[in-house]
Amino acid sequence: MKITELRIMRGPNFWSVEHPKIIVLKLDLEELADTLTHEVPGFASRLKRLFPDMYEHRAAVGVAGGFFKLVEEGTTFGHVLQHIALELQTMAGMDCGYGRCYMAHEQGTHFVIFSYQEERAGEYAAHAALHITQSLIKGEKYKLDEDIDRLHQIREDEYFGPSTYSIVSEAQSRGIPYIRLNRHSLIQLGYGVNQKRIQATMTCGTACFAVEIAGDKNATKELLDEAGIPVPNGTTVYNQDELKRAVDRLGYPLVLKPLDGNHGKGATINITNWKDALKGLAAAKQYAEAVMVERYIQGFDFRLLVINKKFVAAAKRTPAMVTGDGVSTIKQLVDLANKDPRRGVGHEKALTRIKIDQHTKNILKAKELTTQSVLPEGEVLYLKSTANISTGGTATDVTDLVDPYNILMAERIAGLVGLDICGIDVMTTDIAIPLNEAGGAVLEVNAAPGFRMHISPTFGLPRNVAEPVIDMLFPHTKPARIPIVAVTGTNGKTTTTRLIAHMVKSKGYQVGYTTTEGIYIQDKLLEKGDTTGAYSAQFVLKDPTVNFAVLECARGGLLRSGLGFDQCDIGIVTNVSSDHLGLRDIHTLEDLANVKSVIPKSVSKDGYAILNADDDLVYAMADELKCKVAFFSMDENNPRILKHIAKGGLAAVFENGYISIFKNSYKIRIDRVGDVPLTFGGKAKFNIENILAAALAGYVSHFDIEDIKRAIRTFIPSPDKTPGRMNLFQFPNFEVLVDYAHNVGGLKAIGGFMEDLDVSRKVGIIAGVGDRRTQDFYEIGRVAGEIFDEIIIRLDNDLRGKTAEEITLPMLQGIEDVAPHKQVKVIPEEMRAIAYALENAEPESFVAIFTEDVHESVKMVESFKVIQHRSSMLVE
Numbered sequence: 001m002k003i004t005e006l007r008i009m010r011g012p013n014f015w016s017v018e019h020p021k022i023i024v025l026k027l028d029l030e031e032l033a034d035t036l037t038h039e040v041p042g043f044a045s046r047l048k049r050l051f052p053d054m055y056e057h058r059a060a061v062g063v064a065g066g067f068f069k070l071v072e073e074g075t076t077f078g079h080v081l082q083h084i085a086l087e088l089q090t091m092a093g094m095d096c097g098y099g100r101c102y103m104a105h106e107q108g109t110h111f112v113i114f115s116y117q118e119e120r121a122g123e124y125a126a127h128a129a130l131h132i133t134q135s136l137i138k139g140e141k142y143k144l145d146e147d148i149d150r151l152h153q154i155r156e157d158e159y160f161g162p163s164t165y166s167i168v169s170e171a172q173s174r175g176i177p178y179i180r181l182n183r184h185s186l187i188q189l190g191y192g193v194n195q196k197r198i199q200a201t202m203t204c205g206t207a208c209f210a211v212e213i214a215g216d217k218n219a220t221k222e223l224l225d226e227a228g229i230p231v232p233n234g235t236t237v238y239n240q241d242e243l244k245r246a247v248d249r250l251g252y253p254l255v256l257k258p259l260d261g262n263h264g265k266g267a268t269i270n271i272t273n274w275k276d277a278l279k280g281l282a283a284a285k286q287y288a289e290a291v292m293v294e295r296y297i298q299g300f301d302f303r304l305l306v307i308n309k310k311f312v313a314a315a316k317r318t319p320a321m322v323t324g325d326g327v328s329t330i331k332q333l334v335d336l337a338n339k340d341p342r343r344g345v346g347h348e349k350a351l352t353r354i355k356i357d358q359h360t361k362n363i364l365k366a367k368e369l370t371t372q373s374v375l376p377e378g379e380v381l382y383l384k385s386t387a388n389i390s391t392g393g394t395a396t397d398v399t400d401l402v403d404p405y406n407i408l409m410a411e412r413i414a415g416l417v418g419l420d421i422c423g424i425d426v427m428t429t430d431i432a433i434p435l436n437e438a439g440g441a442v443l444e445v446n447a448a449p450g451f452r453m454h455i456s457p458t459f460g461l462p463r464n465v466a467e468p469v470i471d472m473l474f475p476h477t478k479p480a481r482i483p484i485v486a487v488t489g490t491n492g493k494t495t496t497t498r499l500i501a502h503m504v505k506s507k508g509y510q511v512g513y514t515t516t517e518g519i520y521i522q523d524k525l526l527e528k529g530d531t532t533g534a535y536s537a538q539f540v541l542k543d544p545t546v547n548f549a550v551l552e553c554a555r556g557g558l559l560r561s562g563l564g565f566d567q568c569d570i571g572i573v574t575n576v577s578s579d580h581l582g583l584r585d586i587h588t589l590e591d592l593a594n595v596k597s598v599i600p601k602s603v604s605k606d607g608y609a610i611l612n613a614d615d616d617l618v619y620a621m622a623d624e625l626k627c628k629v630a631f632f633s634m635d636e637n638n639p640r641i642l643k644h645i646a647k648g649g650l651a652a653v654f655e656n657g658y659i660s661i662f663k664n665s666y667k668i669r670i671d672r673v674g675d676v677p678l679t680f681g682g683k684a685k686f687n688i689e690n691i692l693a694a695a696l697a698g699y700v701s702h703f704d705i706e707d708i709k710r711a712i713r714t715f716i717p718s719p720d721k722t723p724g725r726m727n728l729f730q731f732p733n734f735e736v737l738v739d740y741a742h743n744v745g746g747l748k749a750i751g752g753f754m755e756d757l758d759v760s761r762k763v764g765i766i767a768g769v770g771d772r773r774t775q776d777f778y779e780i781g782r783v784a785g786e787i788f789d790e791i792i793i794r795l796d797n798d799l800r801g802k803t804a805e806e807i808t809l810p811m812l813q814g815i816e817d818v819a820p821h822k823q824v825k826v827i828p829e830e831m832r833a834i835a836y837a838l839e840n841a842e843p844e845s846f847v848a849i850f851t852e853d854v855h856e857s858v859k860m861v862e863s864f865k866v867i868q869h870r871s872s873m874l875v876e
Contacts, residue, residue: 001077003130004028004109008119011534013562014594015113017601019098020562023085023122025112026104026585027078027130032137033108036074044071046136047080050144054087076101077133078110085114085129089121092151093348094159096122105587121154156346158183163201163451170466176480177566179538189473190480191565192512192546196473201421202448203473210418214447215260217292220417224442227416229409232427232441234294243281246293247274253296255443256280258288264386270296276366283359297427297441301387302398304406304424305449305465306414308472311407313399313463314431315453319384320354320392324375330364331356331371334383342458347390350456354383354392395453397460398431405434413445420472423449482546484565485697488553488599489574489612490592491745492690495725496574497552499678499694502721503711507703509548512540516554516740517723517854521546533557537564555595559584563598569607570700571599571627572693576617577745578779583771593617603627608700610693613640613651630700632692634685636660650700652692657682659691659712661699670695671709677716683756684726686749724854726753729861733843735759738857741850742769744779750848751787760844764788765833767850768807770800777807781814788848790823791815794833796852804828831860838864 005026012020029035037043047054048068067083082099089096094117101112116122128147135142160168164185168178171189179188186199197204202211213219221231233250236259237243247254254277257267266287268280284291301317322333334354337343343351356371360383364370367381375381387393406426414422428440435441454463474480485504487497494515501513505523512521514536519527521543527536532554540549541564553563576593586592600609600621606628612618613631619640622629629649633641636655641662644651651662654673661668673679678687691712698708719727724740741747747766754762766784768777784791793808808826815822827833830852837847838861851857 001030001032001130001134002028003126006123006126007560008116008123009562010119011562011564011566012598012602014559014598015100015111016098017598019115020566021117021122022098022113022115023126025081025126027081027110027112028106029077029108029110032077036076037071037080038074040137042139043136044068046139047071050132050136050142051084051087053091054083076110077137078112080136081126081129081133082112082114084132085112085122085125088125088128088132088147088151089117091148092121092155093344094118094121094151094155105585111585118154118158120158121151124151124154152345152348155348159347161185161200161450161452162347162455163449164198166451166455166464166466167198167201167469170464170470171474171480174470174474174480176470176474179542181542188542189470191484191541192482192549193510193544194479194482194547195542195544196480198469198473200448201451201469203420203469205420205473206447207418207420211447213417214419214422214445217257217259217444220445223416224413224445227412229413230435230441232294232297232443234292236290237281237293238290240278240281243277243291243293244274247277250293250295254280255292255294255296256284257292257294258284258286259290259292261287264384264388264391267386269385279362294443297439297443299427299429299438299440300431302426302428302431303395303449303453304402304410304426305451305454306410306419306422306424307465307468308420309411309415310468311402311410312468313397313454313465314402315457315460316396316398316431317387317389317453318394318396319382319387320394321380321382322375324377324379324381326377327374329372329374330369330381333375334371343392347452350452351394351458352390352392356383359384389450389452394458397454397457397463399461399463401432403432403434405436406431409435409442413442417445419445419447421449421469422446482541483548483570483701484541484568485550485570485572485701486553486563486565486568486599486602487551487572487574487693488555488558488596489572489618490577490579490596490743491741491749492574492686492693493552493554493572494740495678495687495722496572496690496693497550498722498725499690499712499715500697501550502715503694503698503703503708504548504550504701506711506714507707510545511548511550512543512546513550513552514540515552530554530556534561534564541565553599555580555586555592556584558595558598559586563602565602567602567604567607568599569604570610570697571601571603571607572610572697573597573600573612573618573621574689574693575612575615575745577743578776579743579745580771581773581776589617593621597621597624600625600627608650608696610696610700612689612693613638613644614689628700630696632689632696634689634692636662650696652696652699654688654692659688659695661695661705668705670705671712676712678712678722678726680717680726680728680753684753686752687726719854719858723858724851727854727858729865731841731865734841734845734847736838736841736861737846737848738851738854738861739848740854742767742852744776744783747780747783747787747850750850751783754787754846754848757846759846761790761842761846762788763790763792763837763841763845763847765792765794765830765837765847765849765851766811767794767796767830767852768811770796770798770802770807774806774810777810778814781811781816782818783814784811785815785817785819785822788822791825792833792837793824793826794830795828796830831856834860835864 007024009022079101082101096115099114252272254271266284305313338353423446425444428438454465487493514531516530519531532552608628613633632652634654636653659670673682727738729736
């Protein structure tokens with residue numbers, strides 16, 4: 001049993017639109033292909049012992065007795081691997097519950113699909129689950145703890161902290177999308193020009209100078225002191241001599257902490273003697289050269305939170321502690337506290353497990369205790385000198401108890417420092433008493449305060465402190481998204497994408513769009529190449545200047561990693577025809593249609609899916625959709641169109657030579673097809689379909705009919721505007737077409753265009769893409785044989801694993817079967833093939849070049865045209 005392929009989906013995808021974050025494994029069961037779990041003695045019992053909590057998977061399998069019952073009765077080992085991968089992540093604090101397992105096309109191979117929270121964790125869980133399954137089959141012992149510890153580590157390294165998670169969750173609950181920009185909690189909320197960014201609890205609106213002030217504890221103290229806010233007496237020291245003078249002036253008890261520290265790192269409190277003062281200095285020096293020495297304020301540690309100038313929450317923080325029972329050792333008491341189900345590793349749960357680290361040992365040593373000491377019953381022992389939740393402390397919500405004086409004080413502090421999100425640390429005996437009356441003081445101001453103590457307090461009412469953050473970033477009338485049009489299909493998607501982008505630009509939008517040629521931001525090519533996957537889509541959606549996105553989405557990206565966005569406003573499917581079959585486990589047209597259907601399934605409920613009613617597979621996609629649907633057709637009398645219109649639907653049709661919109665019983669004519677440059681006088685019928693789809697996209701985007709008409713009239717096909725799409729060149733005695741068509745559907749479309757041409761001879765330079773099936777090469781040859789009088793077969797630079805003969809021989813056979821006496825020549829190099837065709841072009845002939853390298857082919861044709869023009873000038 002082995003994993004032959006692992007794919008990580010990051011958005012809506014072929015396997016699941018509802019579960020965007022899934023791992024897709026292709027699992028070769030090898031010798032276990034025909035074996036079920038009940039046929040391996042002891043397998044079920046070993047699985048139960050290793051994963052006793054897997055019984056909870058009963059709901060997922062829908063079998064009385066749960067997953068274990070299914071294993072006892074007999075299931076596949078791929079199914080077992082799926083459940084182990086999910087359970088491993090769950091045990092490491094990552095809630096993952098979706099999975100599927102089914103047979104792949106190849107005999108003995110399964111697809112295993114399961115959700116993940118973090119990519120690396122999902123990938124690790126896949127390989128670990130394989131090793132565990134193999135060990136269980138063999139009856140070998142397995143050290144599960146090592147995998148769980150590793151997954152814990154991955155989670156802590158890569159998952160959102162609780163503060164970031166709370167903000168992202170609140171955003172998602174409001175339909176605001178997010179993109180993770182790096183591994184350090186830098187998050188983009190929203191798309192394009194409407195985006196906002198956060199990092200932990202700092203936002204793009206957090207003032208840099210305010211962060212600097214908060215980070216400089218001396219400057220903060222001076223600022224607050226001058227504003228009449230109680231702060232502890234103190235000073236800054238750099239060495240022992242300065243510390244001694246500070247102690248003599250301030251007296252004990254004292255607090256020492258690094259000047260620009262955070263999260264309690266390097267801080268020592270309640271210092272009562274010189275020896276401890278020196279230790280405190282050393283501890284603080286590990287984090288900063290300058291050390292704050294302050295008078296220790298007696299009382300409890302409180303955190304007040306102010307967001308957007310308003311007090312929103314308060315928590316009382318208690319350091320990690322244990323209470324003696326007169327019997328248990330301190331270590332046993334800590335172990336008992338860590339068994340609290342609310343405690344976990346790092347940030348995975350509401351509370352963090354208490355660690356007996358060197359800091360704790362120093363506290364014990366100062367009290368003449370060890371971890372084996374037994375505390376008297378009822379005695380409380382604080383194990384940390386600070387009350388941070390991340391070191392095992394607890395939090396009690398006290399929001400409703402805060403005195404109005406203290407609320408006003410907190411709001412003033414946030415304003416004085418200039419922070420939009422501000423955490424204020426206060427030491428006082430009672431937060432319900434004004435700070436100046438209780439003898440308390442403000443200890444610190446935090447520019448990136450943690451939310452964990454507020455959203456998941458140990459005691460008291462949880463507070464949704466992420467809500468005011470999102471309210472601040474996205475007020476009620478402020479949009480977070482930009483319009484997104486997604487275009488897919490076998491043929492025509494690039495032309496449709498470019499036409500829509502042109503239309504949108506003509507309306508004054510700042511457009512970002514992706515095509516098979518590259519990524520364009522405001523008509524500037526920023527990245528060259530086939531950019532039709534998730535990375536390219538997010539490139540556009542991350543751009544802060546873009547306010548409208550038009551994204552070409554090809555099958556490769558959908559199968560490789562899914563969509564790069566959660567939903568679109570308009571999803572277009574141009575057609576589905578034979579192409580790429582046999583690749584990436586897509587073997588039938590129905591499979592291919594299911595891939596393309598991801599786009600309309602990802603349209604928002606108020607958006608539109610625009611579908612080709614002339615294509616059976618595309619038309620059928622409407623049955624599964626929850627959004628609005630509009631159809632387009634080359635036949636105004638198409639029964640599907642008439643039925644849709646009768647129900648009050650929307651459609652675009654080609655009727656009486658016009659591009660028209662059908663709305664209810666009304667017909668809105670946009671323009672005459674013969675006047676639209678993209679149709680080449682109405683000869684390029686496949687482009688009429690593209691225009692119909694684009695016109696519908698404009699109409700449902702509330703563009704005026706005149707604006708749509710102007711856009712399609714001003715979209716002039718050319719090598720610059722539509723590279724590789726119907727690029728026509730007029731020579732004195734013949735014409736040349738350069739086109740990217742690389743499949744049977746594209747070849748037939750060009751053939752249809754050429755039917756009405758008044759030419760003496762049709763010459764075609766064709767090729768087969770190496771990763772296609774033999775029957776695809778044959779079909780290209782057969783169709784070429786029907787269209788052209790003379791055929792030149794060339795080869796791509798990259799044969800994609802095939803030999804030249806494996807590509808050319810089936811094509812030659814296809815030509816032979818339909819036109820045995822056709823003139824055929826094989827010239828492998830593309831530029832040589834083009835040169836030969838141009839040099840030998842007969843008068844009044846038409847040369848169609850189906851190119852791999854559009855730019856080089858166009859350059860070759862244009863150069864030849866220049867040379868021919870010069871030659872004719874010399875002759876004259």
